[in-house]
Amino acid sequence: MPVNCATCGLPEELCVCATISKEGAKITVKAVKRKFNALTTLIAGMESGEDMKHLVTQLKARLACGGTSKDGVIELQGDHRKRLKDILVELGFAADSIEVKTEVE
Numbered sequence: 259m260p261v262n263c264a265t266c267g268l269p270e271e272l273c274v275c276a277t278i279s280k281e282g283a284k285i286t287v288k289a290v291k292r293k294f295n296a297l298t299t300l301i302a303g304m305e306s307g308e309d310m311k312h313l314v315t316q317l318k319a320r321l322a323c324g325g326t327s328k329d330g331v332i333e334l335q336g337d338h339r340k341r342l343k344d345i346l347v348e349l350g351f352a353a354d355s356i357e358v359k360t361e362v363e
Contacts, residue, residue: 285351288359289337297362299339301332301346313349320345337362 262269285303292298301317304310306327314327317334321341325334339358347353 285346285356286359287339287342287356289339289362291362296335297337299334299337299342301334301342302330304330304332306330316349317342317345 285301287299287301289297289299304313306329310327310330310332314325314332317332318325321334321336321338323335323338325332327333339360343353343356343358346356
């Protein structure tokens with residue numbers, strides 16, 4: 259017996275909830291100065307969960323950096339704002355919903 263999605267009720271292989279949540283997310287990418295003037299890239303506006311862990315792993319591998327996710331925010335070591343928008347679009351997020359802030363906070 260196939261397993262149904264708890265959100266939409268469709269079988270897991272037909273479920274489109276993940277795609278819809280990726281397209282509807284309003285993502286903000288910004289750089290923040292931390293201790294000893296080290297830059298950290300923050301990605302906010304995504305839903306927490308198992309997909310977040312998989313996304314962090316993919317981003318760390320593609321950007322060759324360390325990072326983690328805390329409270330629905332992905333933190334990556336270093337300044338990766340220039341490359342992140344293209345990578346997120348490749349991973350299925352809508353380009354219109356990604357805002358990259360140019361100033362360092």
